[in-house]
Amino acid sequence: MSSDPSNEYLIVGTISAVYGIKGWVKIYSNTDPIDNIFSYKPWLVKINGVLKPLEVETGKRHGKGLVAKLVGVDDREIARKYCGLEISVDASQLPKLEAGEYYWSQLQDLLVYTESDQLLGKVSHLLETGSNDVLVVKGTADSIDQKERLLPYLPDQVIKNIDLETGTMRVDWDPEF
Numbered sequence: 001m002s003s004d005p006s007n008e009y010l011i012v013g014t015i016s017a018v019y020g021i022k023g024w025v026k027i028y029s030n031t032d033p034i035d036n037i038f039s040y041k042p043w044l045v046k047i048n049g050v051l052k053p054l055e056v057e058t059g060k061r062h063g064k065g066l067v068a069k070l071v072g073v074d075d076r077e078i079a080r081k082y083c084g085l086e087i088s089v090d091a092s093q094l095p096k097l098e099a100g101e102y103y104w105s106q107l108q109d110l111l112v113y114t115e116s117d118q119l120l121g122k123v124s125h126l127l128e129t130g131s132n133d134v135l136v137v138k139g140t141a142d143s144i145d146q147k148e149r150l151l152p153y154l155p156d157q158v159i160k161n162i163d164l165e166t167g168t169m170r171v172d173w174d175p176e177f
Helices: 034-039 076-080
Strands: 009-019 024-029 043-047 050-054 056-062 065-070 086-090 111-114 119-128 133-138 148-152 159-163 168-171
Touching: 009 076, 024 034, 034 056, 034 065, 119 148
Parallel strands: 111 168
Antiparallel strands: 009 024, 009 086, 024 065, 043 050, 043 086, 056 065, 111 119, 119 133, 133 148, 159 168
């Protein structure tokens, strides 16, 4: 990790639950394939507002998910303190994307506007459905209503523009839908 202030960190997963009694944790991975999350080092977790490195002693597939043993975490109660924390990595470790491609974590929290400038809400998270990804957009205090909307992630068809600098996305979407 360099001390370059322009460093960007991207969320690649979450520590979701404890596993067993010896300090193991279950991992939810946003990477594809899911076990790619183990190739990024160090993991960074935000504790009290500060990103801190976490070292993975060992990690493996378990059923349809993943489990990991963190260095220095040797019992269930210590492991429980990490549950719910998002796992970030230095973006420089991730493969470079082509123009117009985005990591899911870059889309989270973007404000979603229709082409006629109506604020639909904020991207809460994304769902992988098989045919295409889906944006889950939740209403905000300033949006036209408090509805949760599911928008297909279809660049050029539904998604008209993404501006990471302003934190906005423009969509071709009927607010009544």
